[in-house]
Amino acid sequence: MATLGSALLLVVPVWAAALVTPGPDTLAVAHSALRGGRRAGIACMAGVSTGAAVWALGALAGLALLFERAAWAYRAVVLFGAAYLVVTGLRMLWSAWRWPAAATAGAAPVRGRASPGARAAFRRGLVTHLANPKAAVFFGSLFAVALPPGAAGWAGPALAGVVVAMTAAWYGAIALAVTRRPVAAAYARAERGLTGATGALLAGLGARLAWQEAR
Incomplete structure (x- = not known):
């Protein structure tokens, strides 16, 4: 138990800092909730949160070591993730560009695409998180430091569970916050611009x- 407590003292502040960035x-999450x-x-x-669980448990299973030894696998995941982000972003830009004239004229709310x-939304959250394989390396390094070789076998999964719970709590709070009536009303007035910016x-x-990986 002391080992898990020491690991939590290291992992919780580091992951909390990563979450709030x-x-x-x-x-x-914010865009899915608003739309x-x-x-x-x-x-x-x-x-x-599911994506975080995949990377955390993958790191415990040695995925970070696999990425280190098989650079092509890491690069493939990076490029797939980068392509997903670019395509998703371009689709949102296209939606903002083709926004119905009635919506921009201040008529009754009309969506550029179906909500x-x-x-x-689940698929977007999952793929968006999995699009960054650096998370596996991050968890691998963090868990390696936090969990000594003699740690109990359940300590790693327990630590991963804490990470996933923190992830769910933070992004759940964001989803609830942005759907409050004043925020939702403000978003409805600026939806086209915010969709394009996102x-x-x-x-x-x-x-x-993709550029960082290609260099």
Whole structure:
């Protein structure tokens, strides 16, 4: 128990700092909640949390070591993730560009595209998080430092569970916060611009990820 407690003292602050730093996951959850409502936001949060569980448990199973020894596998995942972010961003930019004239003229609310359902929101959250294989390396390094060789076999999965719970709590809070009535009303008035801005950020993040890997 002392070993797990010591590991938590190291992992919890580091992962908390990573969570509060805005990134693709934050954009995905906030946008899903604003477009599809609280249910879509929670579904996207569940997707992100599932992705975190995959990378955390994968790191415990030696995935970080695999990426280190098989550089081609790591690069393939990076490029797939970068492509997903770029395509998602470009689709959002295209949606903002083709926004119905009635919506921009201040008429009754009209969406550029149908609001995402829970399944689509979950998939977006999952793929967005899995699009960054650096998370596997991050968890691998963090867990290697936090868990000494003599740690109990259940300590690793328990630590991964804490990481996933923190992820769910943080992004769940974001989904709930952005769907409060004042925020939702403000978003409805600026939806086209915010959709375009979010698309540009996602496409830019994907392009940057691909550029860094290609150098």
